[in-house]
């Protein structure tokens with residue numbers, strides 16, 4: 404169903420220039436596909452294709468088997484394995500088998516992880532480059548699945564996004580990050596609750612004993628088990644009551660290191676949290692957090708692959724009996740449950756992407772219902788961290804659809820002498836400000852990090868007039884809850900670009916209407932003559948080429964009613980402190 408723009412007569416004249424939007428992803432209105440390249444890792448100046456990992460891994464595996472088999476011929480190694488058979492002798496036993504709650508949590512975790520990981524990849528495909536430094540200068544990536552940034556034309560972050568197939572990402576296609584994020588964050592919340600319950604339940608009983616090493620013996624035991632597995636002569640399996648050293652270490656790292664790391668590094672990518680974290684946010688920048696987040700993702704991929712393979716080769720019947728039926732016997736009680744689970748996962752896997760494209764507005768609504776309130780809480784942290792001149796990025800990615808109207812060309816040709824910022828709506832004193840008026844007001848400068856939803860960040864020095872100064876002059880009335888920013892430029896799918904902010908956010912010390920970037924007049928590319936800076940939100944909320952600001956009580960009757968252009972057309976949330 405397509406929504407027409409609603410009655411806009413009560414609003415700023417530009418409200419009529421806003422467009423309605425589809426409730427689903429329509430390919431005819433979507434960013435055309437663009438293929439990336441296979442993932443590459445940079446070592447020094449050379450880019451290595453990760454496809455080489457497949458033959459290299461196969462060779463390494465065969466070499467490991469040969470080496471382990473040769474080692475096991477040596478008396479010293481035989482003595483070592485006899486002394487450290489695998490399960491640390493002092494390891495306490497688990498008496499409670501595999502209780503029902505553990506089995507349910509394990510199944511839920513499989514389901515949640517599938518959505519989280521596929522949506523994560525989709526997010527990554529929107530800026531298919533990873534950096535350790537916060538400035539995202541092309542050439543400084545350590546990982547990418549996109550080619551060099553062209554230097555002969557303007558290359559926006561949107562241009563850079565690549566297509567993922569729908570069976571891999573959720574929901575596939577290109578620049579579907581808005582929808583992928585609802586899946587990622589919505590299912591993260593469920594996964595987190597499941598994880599908290601898991602922590603509580605394993606420590607309330609004896610289940611923790613299987614995965615928490617208690618003696619240093621776990622290390623030689625792990626080396627011994629590794630040699631035994633690699634030699635293809637497997638150690639004795641005591642999984643019903645105790646795990647061997649290698650199992651203990653890998654499960655421990657997955658549950659108590661990788662999971663917390665992915666949570667912390669996920670949260671540290673938030674502009675609100677990062678810009679409120681002072682020194683921590685400066686040292687552990689968004690890009691470092693993003694890269695570390697990806698490393699923890701890679702751990703999960705490796706873990707799932709190895710864990711899945713071991714379940715098959717060390718005894719599918721015993722393993723599925725344990726984890727799917729909770730029994731330790733000679734029956735096949737667990738296997739049908741395991742099979743049903745895999746069938747269910749396959750159906751969910753195939754269903755997720757087509758459903759998301761077809762019912763995009765519903766996915767947005769459910770996502771907002773699940774995590775919108777939590778995101779609202781994040782908006783309250785005080786994002787006031789600033790950096791210094793030496794942190795200013797050598798490269799600042801541009802983004803968005805450029806202004807292309809005769810009106811804008813005329814303003815530009817006149818050096819913006821004829822530009823007027825219209826401020827109205829629910830205010831006591833509507834006003835128009837020329838650029839000279841704005842420059843005559845108190846000026847504020849700030850050096851801050853910009854966080855684009857797509858994943859890149861950049862540091863610049865912004866100069867302009869604080870919104871609180873403008874608000875002191877127009878005096879928003881008590882009913883005014885939101886400020887609508889209308890742009891001089893249309894959005895990528897036609898209709899005027901706009902975005903809606905909470906009035907409380909507009910009163911923040913660091914919210915400014917910038918007319919300078921890095922001590923020079925704001926370039927056209929970055930929003931001349933005026934763009935918003937609001938440091939606890941993602942970049943798309945900072946409207947460039949501002950034409951007018953209108954204070955309103957509600958935004959449901961503007962555009963498609965979602966609180967902004969990308970909210971309407973790309974299913975983003977209107978609260979975006981993460």
Ligand code: HEM
Pocket residue numbers: 519520522523524526527580584587591592595665666668669670672673693694695696697698699700703855856857858981
């Ligand atoms: C509560 C836990 C988590 C939080 C809060 C979180 C948060 C985030 C955030 C904020 C982003 C970047 C979104 C953007 O800037 O547009 C992201 C991306 C991503 N997430 Fe998570 N995430 C969590 C757990 C996980 C887990 C468990 C996995 C996989 C095992 C995962 C895999 C990814 C991947 C692959 C990306 C894209 C690339 C990257 O930045 O590494 N995330 N996540």
Ligand SMILES: Nc1nc2c(c(=O)[nH]1)N[C@H]1C(S)=C(S)[C@@H](COP(=O)(O)O)O[C@H]1N2
Pocket residue numbers: 799800801802803804805854855856890891892893894895900928929930942943944945946947948
């Ligand atoms: N009018 C308008 N403003 C816009 C956009 C746009 O497409 N049109 N893109 C937004 C996005 S997604 C980002 S990340 C920032 C990018 O600002 P920059 O070009 O200065 O990096 O502008 C935001 N403001």
Ligand SMILES: [Mo]
Pocket residue numbers: 802854855856857942943
């Ligand atoms: Mo953005």
